[in-house]
Amino acid sequence: MSIKSRLLLSYIAMTFIPVILFAMIAAALASVFLKDTPGGRNGPPFFQQMSSEQQELFTGMKFIAQTEPDRLSDPVFLDKMGERMNRLKTRMVVEKNGNVIHTMSNAPSPSTEHSTAKYDFTFGDGSRGTLLMMTAGNPWSGGEHTFFPLLLLSLLTVIALTNGVLTYLVSRSIIKPLYALKYAAEQIKDGDLSHEVALKRKDEIGELGGAFEQMRVRLNESIRLQLQYEENRKELISNISHDLKTPISGIKACLEGIQEGIAESGPMREKYMEMIEKKTDEMNRLIDELLLFSKLDLNRLPFDLERVDLAAYLRDCLEELQLDPLLAGVTVNFSRSGESLYVVADREKLRRVIMNIIDNSLKYMDKPHPEIRVELRDDQNEATVGIRDNGSGIEAAVLPLIFDRFYRADPSRNAKTGGSGLGLAIVKQLVEGQGGKVWAESVPGEGTGIYFTLPRSKNGGEQT
Template structure:
């Protein structure tokens, strides 16, 4: 669930949940204050003040009944005192008058107010129901009757109307407090749940950022979420991985740079030492004959050529390593191209006594995309590497072409000394020599196969080697077919 949806649902819940809970609480509290308004066959629940009103009304009805059927009983003080005592406990009061004179007045009413209540009752008699009289909150209702001696009597019922108002205030205050509590709890719980689902992954990202700041890039950032924070965590993890890989490559490049400087120094030192020795010999007068001078001059020329070739290889490899050497890919038919390479090699004096064989196992012409010039350099570097290690009387180099699903495979195999299995994975590394002593003697810089690998990969192919010590080496590489709408072109 996205954060946007989660927040929207939480906002809706913040409105709906308090309203529903408030309605339920109001339905539960209302009968406790006001009683059941619509009882359904069961006894209605009545709050305390409702019970008080009911009992007070029953006492009023009882006094009215006595006044109508046995009015002289109201002349007995014990009955009036007992009834008034009950009324006072229920928020009521009683006044009984005979011929306009007060016969009994409840102690709860001040004597100065008795006549006012009686006068007000007469004035308000024409109105409906109870009437509010003064600040004490009493309302009064009167009932006339006749004593046994035919004298007129009046009973006044006083009720404290503040109880209903106070109850309403309590009910309103209770409901408002309940609403505030419900809103606070709902918002608090929802805010806690939503914020925790957001803040917790943010803390995880903050911790990961601190780890990265301290240089610790080994710890992955896994939020295991599918929302926006999950996407942020995935982007953060991708950044960490790329940064880790960038630093690793930077360290590797630094190591390679140091190795490159060391290898260049070593490889250049050998021919320079030879040139220096020849020059010193000529300066010391050792070359006192024309033959000796020519010998030393030829040696200087050979060493100079080795240095020049090494510098060219270094320059070419650096351009390949920095991806600054462009590739001019074009359609090449491999069988014809390899045949032209073999024809060129047969004219090379170094190939004297070496048998060159070309085999097309595909049986058809294979059209590949390649850079002719750089492919020529690859093949020559592989052949040069083979010539350095040929130690048998019968020497041969075989070139083979095979068809794959998406690329053609070209292999060059020789019957030289071969390469040890532990050294085989490293032969395409820069400045690597499977046999350092022999390779240095032969003038190799250790960059030939490294350049070949860079050039093949730059043309979209791959290169690998197979070898068995004493039986020769087989180096193979692939080149992709020409892309066409109908599939690969062969």
């Protein structure tokens, strides 16, 4: 239930509940104050019965004044009638020749009298008589001094209690989750992002709590990634230092040999210079890969995506690579089911992907007849390229790690399987940057296959 609906219901309850409770309390008070009145709780309405009996009493006394006037001067008779008059809250005064000969001493005071009935008659001795009967304006003879204050007090109490209880319940349902959010905010301020905000409400505060929880999760993930990036930067610096130190040490050793006269002859000097050139090229390639990976990692390398016939592109690329001296003696086969297959790709980045995968395969060739097989499949919404070799293969336990930066299948990092350790990490970044995915399959002793996908192109060269 929304807060708006909750507040509306509370306002309605604050209006009707006090009215109902006040009516019940007023009825209870009335029954208490009027329980001893004529007719009791189950009789006719009190005022109607009181007025009826008072009228009957006056009619009876009038009849007596007409038929037996001397009884109105009889104290015994008058005292007997006084009991009934007291019960009916009625006062009677008898006058004879203008003088009061009898009045009820315990009757209502004149200040409470409401109406007076007068009847003139003649006593038996011929004296002029007057009968006055006065009814009380308040049936319960002064009970209003208690009844109405209690009624007002009960009204105020009902309003105060109802509004207080409803206000407490509604405010508690709002303030309690706000305190929970405040506590969570204080935890975040202190650097603790592990405190979950679970309000489990379906109102505006619940939506606020959900947004707050998403903020906490994303902030926690952002800090985690930041710490991971910091750790990766430290690892990157360490690996760069290690990888740069090896060729620099080789160059330094060659220079020292030349300076000390070890390479005095022409062939020896030429060999040292060739070694220096090789180490320099190795450093240059390593720096290029580091710069490329750094741009990819920071999402600062733009991709020039266009419509490419992947089958034709792979044929041209492999024909060019077969002229590379590094592929001398290596059999390269290309298989394609069907003709043209158009994808959305960056030609330059795609060439780098293929070269890095093949370069990685060449490092682990251990068969007398090395072979690389390139396959192209059409998988409806995407094209899949597989580059397989018949090298030493990779153990299943380390297969998911080969796309991590600076990972080498050979832990010794020796010269045979050296390299920057960034080749396949760059492949993953370049493929994902073009909207594809990459994975590896391998059988130890039989070879390894690196597969990647590229999104198919729509008609007219539109990108998918």
